Amino acid sequence: MQIQAESAPLAPLDDAGERHGLHVLAILSTLMGFASISTDLYLPAMPAMGRALNASEGTIEWTVSGYLIGFSLGQLFWGPISDRLGRKLPVAFGLLLFIIGSAGCxxxxxxxxxxxxxxxxxxxxxxxxxxxxxxxxxxxxGYKAAQMMSTLITVMAIALLLGPIVGGQILALAGWRAIFWFLVLIGAATLLALTALPETLPPERRRQASLWRAFTGYGALLRDRRFLGYAGTGGFFYGAMFAYIAGTPFAYITYHHVPAQFYGLLFACGIVGIMASNLLNARLVKSLGSDRLLRWGAAGAALSGVILAATAWTDWGGLWGLAVPLFVFVTATGFIVANSIAGALGQHPDQAGAVSALVGATQYGTGILGSALVGAFADGTPWPMGWVIASLAIGSGLSAWLLIQRTDRV
Incomplete structure (x- = not known):
């Protein structure tokens, strides 16, 4: 096994990370969860929103695509800025925008x-x-970064587990608009908690190059084949995940007549799978290597995607013919997301903000594609969701197996 060496001035101290304690873990988990809670919470309300706003199923699904456009492009802006100015101030400005946007919704x-x-x-x-x-x-x-990423995703998944369930209850009690007022409160509470978060990038480790040079540095990252492998594996998988997010409310609630309040329970099954696979990944990554686990996870996602496409086309198995392969597909998250992010960040540790931004933009850019395709081809059946997930999951598998050299990196 190979542990990638980093240059001494920029390498973080793992023991320093351990000293920051559980409050840092909680805040980082909340920040990482903003991508999902902003969408998962209102998933059960999408059909009701469509009726209230006099909009079609496909148009309401584009509210997911619109979110992904802002999310994908915004990351390219915040990453280089944080490499130069530190992490906390950009996060605070971002939370203010989130609060304003949630109130607008x-x-x-x-x-x-x-x-x-x-x-x-x-x-x-x-x-x-x-x-x-x-x-x-x-x-x-090294492998501790992958372990920490898995831990954060596991903690975050607890909130995601409750998201659609809570959203369904808010919908039943107060209507869909109350869901977005609830997000306003979450944003304000997180902004307040940010005061307890230490600055993790001290001035001596910040990049001194101009912001313009930092932005143009994205080109060098895109010429790195191994980086493209990590970004492609996670990116295609995210595209398939957002096809799942955009498609399942209508596949379950409209097509299979699952009550909106119970949609969250089906969604929660996938979150439990994500939590389990992340815990397993954190335990195995040191001994098996993050690249090997990444390849296995991508292969499993591709296989389950193909099975899903077949059941969506034939309607074999009814509701469970969709739910079972979707559960297997979603469970692969624990082996793909943490390892692809940690692998990409390990390639260029002196540009952690820019690398994280480009990885995120790739992930949510394909998310735009996945959710938009489901909306554009919506025909009242689960078939568009099925073939979109299968196609993008195959892309994830090919990226992992063809672009990432087999070094068993941990």
């Missing part, structure tokens, strides 16, 4: 307005996500 009176303010909401939310990953790289290296 609650007040929206048309689908087009909703899509527009979702872009603003996402541009703020992505700051916390991209910079929480960079903070992990500031504090940890």
């Amino acid at each position: 609650a007040l929206a009176d048309s689908a087009m307005t909703m899509i527009a303010v979702r872009v603003l909401q996402a541009a703020g939310a992505c700051a916390g996500v991209v910079l929480s990953r960079a903070m992990v790289r500031d504090l940890y290296e």
